[in-house]
Amino acid sequence: MGGYILRRLLQAIPVFFGTTFLIYFMVFAMPGDPIIAMFGDKTPNPALVAQLRAQYHLDQPFIVQYFIYIGGIFRGDFGISYSGVPVGDILLRTFPVTLKLAVIALFFETVFGILVGLISGLRKGKLFDASSLVISLILISLPIFVIAFVGQYVFGVQLGWARTTVGPGAPVGDLILPALVLASISFAQIVRLTRSSVIETSSLDFVRTAYSKGLSRNRIVPVHILRNSLIPVVTYLATDFGVLLVGATVTEGIFNVPGVGNTLYQAIIRSEGPTVVSFVTVMVLLYLVVNLIVDLLYGLLDPRIRYVK
Amino acid sequence: MSSTMSAPSSAGRADDRVPLLQINNLQVGFQTQTGVVPAVRGASLSLHAGETLAIVGESGSGKSTTAHAIINLLPGSGKVTGGEILFEGRDLTKISEKEMQQIRGKLIGFVPQDPMANLNPVWSVGFQVQEAIKANGIATGRADVKKHAIQVLKEAGLADADKRLKQFPHQFSGGMRQRVLIGIGLSSRPKLLIADEPTSALDVTVQRTILDNLEKLTREIGTALLFITHDLGLAAERAEHLVVMYKGQVVESGPSREILANPLHPYTQRLVAAAPSLASRRIQSSVHRLAELDYSATDVTEGLDLIETAEVRAEAAAAASKREDAIVVKDLTKVYKIRGNKEAFTAVDNVSFSIQRGTTMALVGESGSGKSTVAKMLLRLEDATEGQILINGTDTAPLKGRALLDLRRKMQPVFQDPYGSLDPLRNIGNTISEPLNTHKVGDKKSRRERVYELLEQVSLPNALASRYPGELSGGQRQRVAIARALALKPEIVILDEAVSALDVLVQAQILQLLSDLQTELDLTYLFITHDLAVVRVIADHVTVMQRGKIVERATTDEVFDNPQMDYTKELLNAIPGAGIALRV
Numbered sequence: 001m002g003g004y005i006l007r008r009l010l011q012a013i014p015v016f017f018g019t020t021f022l023i024y025f026m027v028f029a030m031p032g033d034p035i036i037a038m039f040g041d042k043t044p045n046p047a048l049v050a051q052l053r054a055q056y057h058l059d060q061p062f063i064v065q066y067f068i069y070i071g072g073i074f075r076g077d078f079g080i081s082y083s084g085v086p087v088g089d090i091l092l093r094t095f096p097v098t099l100k101l102a103v104i105a106l107f108f109e110t111v112f113g114i115l116v117g118l119i120s121g122l123r124k125g126k127l128f129d130a131s132s133l134v135i136s137l138i139l140i141s142l143p144i145f146v147i148a149f150v151g152q153y154v155f156g157v158q159l160g161w162a163r164t165t166v167g168p169g170a171p172v173g174d175l176i177l178p179a180l181v182l183a184s185i186s187f188a189q190i191v192r193l194t195r196s197s198v199i200e201t202s203s204l205d206f207v208r209t210a211y212s213k214g215l216s217r218n219r220i221v222p223v224h225i226l227r228n229s230l231i232p233v234v235t236y237l238a239t240d241f242g243v244l245l246v247g248a249t250v251t252e253g254i255f256n257v258p259g260v261g262n263t264l265y266q267a268i269i270r271s272e273g274p275t276v277v278s279f280v281t282v283m284v285l286l287y288l289v290v291n292l293i294v295d296l297l298y299g300l301l302d303p304r305i306r307y308v309k
Numbered sequence: 310m311s312s313t314m315s316a317p318s319s320a321g322r323a324d325d326r327v328p329l330l331q332i333n334n335l336q337v338g339f340q341t342q343t344g345v346v347p348a349v350r351g352a353s354l355s356l357h358a359g360e361t362l363a364i365v366g367e368s369g370s371g372k373s374t375t376a377h378a379i380i381n382l383l384p385g386s387g388k389v390t391g392g393e394i395l396f397e398g399r400d401l402t403k404i405s406e407k408e409m410q411q412i413r414g415k416l417i418g419f420v421p422q423d424p425m426a427n428l429n430p431v432w433s434v435g436f437q438v439q440e441a442i443k444a445n446g447i448a449t450g451r452a453d454v455k456k457h458a459i460q461v462l463k464e465a466g467l468a469d470a471d472k473r474l475k476q477f478p479h480q481f482s483g484g485m486r487q488r489v490l491i492g493i494g495l496s497s498r499p500k501l502l503i504a505d506e507p508t509s510a511l512d513v514t515v516q517r518t519i520l521d522n523l524e525k526l527t528r529e530i531g532t533a534l535l536f537i538t539h540d541l542g543l544a545a546e547r548a549e550h551l552v553v554m555y556k557g558q559v560v561e562s563g564p565s566r567e568i569l570a571n572p573l574h575p576y577t578q579r580l581v582a583a584a585p586s587l588a589s590r591r592i593q594s595s596v597h598r599l600a601e602l603d604y605s606a607t608d609v610t611e612g613l614d615l616i617e618t619a620e621v622r623a624e625a626a627a628a629a630s631k632r633e634d635a636i637v638v639k640d641l642t643k644v645y646k647i648r649g650n651k652e653a654f655t656a657v658d659n660v661s662f663s664i665q666r667g668t669t670m671a672l673v674g675e676s677g678s679g680k681s682t683v684a685k686m687l688l689r690l691e692d693a694t695e696g697q698i699l700i701n702g703t704d705t706a707p708l709k710g711r712a713l714l715d716l717r718r719k720m721q722p723v724f725q726d727p728y729g730s731l732d733p734l735r736n737i738g739n740t741i742s743e744p745l746n747t748h749k750v751g752d753k754k755s756r757r758e759r760v761y762e763l764l765e766q767v768s769l770p771n772a773l774a775s776r777y778p779g780e781l782s783g784g785q786r787q788r789v790a791i792a793r794a795l796a797l798k799p800e801i802v803i804l805d806e807a808v809s810a811l812d813v814l815v816q817a818q819i820l821q822l823l824s825d826l827q828t829e830l831d832l833t834y835l836f837i838t839h840d841l842a843v844v845r846v847i848a849d850h851v852t853v854m855q856r857g858k859i860v861e862r863a864t865t866d867e868v869f870d871n872p873q874m875d876y877t878k879e880l881l882n883a884i885p886g887a888g889i890a891l892r893v
Contacts, residue, residue, distance in 0.1 A: 205426040213441035214414025303477040
């Protein structure tokens with residue numbers, strides 16, 4: 001087990017170098033000169049341009065820039081954004097906000113998705129099942145910005161239950177509405193996934209055997225049906241948590257959430273190499289860790305999966 | 310018989326006694342989009358306390374459905390639509406789910422068919438046994454429940470139960486899992502145990518030990534046993550009374566020996582004639598040839614008979630002159646490296662044999678004996694670690710590209726599972742012509758003709774070419790698999806448990822077909838099986854494997870008449886029905 005975790009963490013090293021290099025290269029290869037773009041419509045002052053280039057090491061060859069950047073990371077220095085703020089500070093400011101948003105969204109989609117999916121699966125073909133299928137289909141088909149605007153209008157403007165935009169410091173209360181919007185599509189997916197998984201498990205032989213042992217339905221559903229049905233759902237939740245952490249550009253934009261998605265989007269537009277690469281790198285590492293946790297969780301859910309030392 | 314009478318109090322056989330279980334005119338139907346499809350149409354049977362009754366029939370005969378109806382565990386849309394099931398005088402079709410829950414496990418135990426699928430893979434074995442014990446109130450308190458679980462498993466034949474409680478089902482072999490399920494079924498000392506084909510997924514030798522143990526346990530506890538099987542020989546050997554079901558109806562019932570000796574219904578007569586376990590024994594004692602036989606006839610004297618097949622074989626073999634070897638295997642060894650284990654596993658250990666052209670060699674052994682690995686190496690699906698395989702005198706190991714393709718053309722496999730070996734999304738015509746396309750034989754038109762010719766050879770109608778595997782029965786699918794194997798006009802066919810998954814009647818048909826095809830096309834068969842019963846009717850030579858090694862090699866007659874090794878004797882004894890006197 002310990003050996004397995006160590007091996008997985010060691011695997012993260014080549015992934016780290018690979019992704020940082022690729023992203024850095026792609027930002028470098030983007031058309032347009034970020035320094036010239038800073039001046040907008042004004043005529044750039046050649047001396048100032050040269051100074052800025054030197055400051056951001058843009059006068060060096062690509063490979064040198066990359067190693068200067070990587071060297072900085074190992075000293076805890078993620079570089080300076082073009083607006084003059086250390087990237088490390090931006091990371092520290094935005095990631096907690098997105099993490100909060102992601103955890104709230106994950107909580108809603110997991111609890112309600114599995115609950116609705118389980119009931120649907122157990123009552124296949126009944127009214128509850130039919131309605132949950134229709135509702136989940138609608139949620140899946142709608143683009144997220146539509147759900148976001150509708151939610152903002154109904155709950156924020158008409159009913160006044162929530163604030164339409166997230167206030168400074170991103171308090172948890174303000175994040176609930178955007179989190180619900182963010183969770184809606186995944187919720188629908190989890191409902192469908194849980195439902196089909198429950199239906200499949202219910203028809204398996206060992207469930208019939210469990211009944212033949214004289215067990216009650218109240219015991220069989222959680223012990224023999226739900227637990228076995230959760231394995232594919234956990235896979236989905238893992239990838240989804242990764243997606244949520246990466247930030248939801250559209251939702252964060254609509255609700256003005258000062259999170260990762262919003263910030264990264266701005267950085268990409270401005271070709272800010274250090275910012276983009278730092279954000280993506282942190283995301284990749286987070287993704288790796290989440291995946292590792294999920295793989296370990298599998299072993300707990302399904303004893304057939306055991307990790308060889 | 311009145312349903313209001315109380316349960317019998319004393320043992321001892323008396324016909325006026327109220328039976329423990331009495332089924333009267335049971336009707337079971339499955340709701341489909343086109344209406345209710347009846348699965349059981351008026352089945353009746355009765356079973357007294359402490360007795361053993363076997364329901365025999367092919368798949369789809371309604372035997373399992375009848376058993377499931379007793380404890381109200383019909384799959385999907387199944388429903389009892391008429392009749393009554395009286396258990397100790399109570400009609401089980403009329404009681405509530407809550408009352409049924411009290412009966413299941415506690416009064417009526419159940420042992421399912423497939424041990425691989427009937428234990429929940431995510432819970433430990435101990436948990437699943439203890440859960441049953443707790444639910445039925447057999448023991449309370451952690452330590453007590455655990456003690457009881459260990460005792461139950463020990464009785465069921467798991468000697469080291471206390472050490473294995475924490476293990477999971479995947480760490481158990483099929484036989485061990487079935488023991489666990491039997492332990493669960495008997496854990497609350499039920500009055501009735503329903504065993505639904507409890508050993509058909511297991512090796513014959515394992516089957517025998519498990520059934521012996523089941524028999525002993527039920528006798529000790531005094532549990533009545535309702536035993537469901539498709540094998541008449543097995544049923545007759547294990548049960549005092551037989552009920553033969555066919556298309557949802559009981560066609561014959563009575564004491565086992567009587568039915569076997571004097572089957573009255575044509576279907577039962579066909580079952581008796583087709584059961585390989587019985588046929589292989591009768592071959593030994595039969596001296597005179599039977600009349601020309603035809604499977605479709607209802608009269609047994611004209612029906613399909615495996616004895617006939619075997620006799621024709623034997624005569625043909627005697628008449629033939631010395632033939633050259635089609636397959637020669639020399640010192641074949643296969644070693645697998647096991648992950649996380651320094652010691653390698655030798656699946657096939659120094660195996661040598663040869664098969665003459667136009668003859669059949671049966672490779673017999675239990676699961677894990679390495680027989681399928683030999684087949685894989687012959688087919689070049691696996692590479693041998695050591696040793697040599699000569700096909701028509703050519704060493705196959707160095708063959709590559711074109712030459713390997715030519716080898717594959719000469720040698721075709723048929724596998725065990727006719728459900729798994731056909732692509733469900735490809736119609737039968739395309740399935741059969743696929744090898745022709747791969748090997749670029751003929752054009753579109755000639756391939757189509759060849760498909761029809763092959764369908765005819767395996768006795769299937771041409772119209773089947775446009776159908777899909779899902780619409781075919783197991784026997785038809787296996788015929789398709791054989792047709793596909795014959796498409797390239799191979800010289801050698803490797804049959805890996807090709808009839809093991811089929812019902813006895815279908816099994817007999819396929820064996821007959823294989824035998825006819827061999828005579829017609831001069832095919833060489835390597836026939837791999839765990840069941841010695843079918844060997845007698847198909848094979849000229851028998852090679853017995855145990856733990857990767859060959860333990861006995863002789864002609865079929867020698868092996869059956871005078872087995873040399875203990876292991877071979879054990880396999881022979883394990884053939885169901887071995888202890889039954891037969892009218893020959």
